Amino acid sequence: MKAQALHGHLDALLLAVLEQGALHGYAIIEALRARSDGNLDLPTGTIYPALRRLERAGHVASTWSTVNGRERRTYQLTDAGRRALTGERAGWHEFQSTVGRFLDPGSPSGSPA
Amino acid sequence: MKAQALHGHLDALLLAVLEQGALHGYAIIEALRARSDGNLDLPTGTIYPALRRLERAGHVASTWSTVNGRERRTYQLTDAGRRALTGERAGWHEFQSTVGRFLDPGSPSGSPA
DNA sequence: CCTTCATGTGTAGCTACGCTACTTGTTCGA
DNA sequence: TCGAACAAGTAGCGTAGCTACACATGAAGG
Numbered sequence: 001m002k003a004q005a006l007h008g009h010l011d012a013l014l015l016a017v018l019e020q021g022a023l024h025g026y027a028i029i030e031a032l033r034a035r036s037d038g039n040l041d042l043p044t045g046t047i048y049p050a051l052r053r054l055e056r057a058g059h060v061a062s063t064w065s066t067v068n069g070r071e072r073r074t075y076q077l078t079d080a081g082r083r084a085l086t087g088e089r090a091g092w093h094e095f096q097s098t099v100g101r102f103l104d105p106g107s108p109s110g111s112p113a
Numbered sequence: 114m115k116a117q118a119l120h121g122h123l124d125a126l127l128l129a130v131l132e133q134g135a136l137h138g139y140a141i142i143e144a145l146r147a148r149s150d151g152n153l154d155l156p157t158g159t160i161y162p163a164l165r166r167l168e169r170a171g172h173v174a175s176t177w178s179t180v181n182g183r184e185r186r187t188y189q190l191t192d193a194g195r196r197a198l199t200g201e202r203a204g205w206h207e208f209q210s211t212v213g214r215f216l217d218p219g220s221p222s223g224s225p226a
Numbered sequence: 227c228c229t230t231c232a233t234g235t236g237t238a239g240c241t242a243c244g245c246t247a248c249t250t251g252t253t254c255g256a
Numbered sequence: 257t258c259g260a261a262c263a264a265g266t267a268g269c270g271t272a273g274c275t276a277c278a279c280a281t282g283a284a285g286g
Binding site for chain 3: 257258259260261262263264265266267268269270271272273274275276277278279280281282283284285286
């Protein structure tokens with residue numbers, strides 16, 4: 001998967017992963033990798049700054065905890081984050097349908113969903 | 114539509130538009146706008162550099178012509194461009210399915226196509 | 227005649243944002 | 257003891273689309 005394809009969609013992915021339950025950064029990376037069959041293997045330098053961004057935006061909240069002597073910052077979705085995710089989903093569908101109209105051969109209307 | 118969502122997919126769009134016939138830059142902008150119901154209203158500063166990039170990559174070829182005293186640079190797909198478009202389509206489908214797995218609620222397998 | 231708008235191409239510089247490469251620290255198995 | 261997995265983090269880079277501009281012609285309107 002081309003690296004820059006993700007541009008602008010990472011926030012939505014992170015919110016979607018956290019929708020199913022709070023996770024810490026490292027676990028988020030593993031969840032993305034697992035649920036995408038290895039297609040999304042994102043480096044920490046991508047995830048951690050993105051999570052800080054989401055926290056500054058109020059979409060996630062973080063709490064520190066210590067597990068086996070290791071410091072974990074666990075992130076959970078806020079109500080605003082849940083609302084944001086709804087918007088991101090809508091945006092994704094619009095984007096998908098718009099680009100698909102050009103790139104999907106057999107779907108003329110552009111609205112398969 | 115968020116602006117940076119397009120990142121990494123513009124080349125594919127341009128190749129797809131040119132697949133249906135040669136067009137000059139301005140007409141490409143209009144074609145994108147028309148076929149996307151106005152969702153893709155791309156500025157010239159996006160299109161022209163992108164076309165130059167595609168030409169340097171050998172995916173399109175350009176020919177000058179004069180129409181009504183106006184200089185037009187018409188772009189057409191090369192064979193390499195056609196092959197590239199096939200790859201871009203595959204990449205798009207992979208991307209779509211990967212992200213959709215997280216953002217599309219009701220499609221568990223992630224392979225609707 | 228002059229202004230304005232649509233047509234048409236183009237560039238310089240900005241900015242957003244994911245990536246590379248690195249650092250720090252702990253636990254666990256070889 | 258040493259390396260690998262776990263866990264978090266930052267500085268700086270690079271890509272690539274966007275903003276704002278410049279330039280030129282033709283048609284329409286006053």
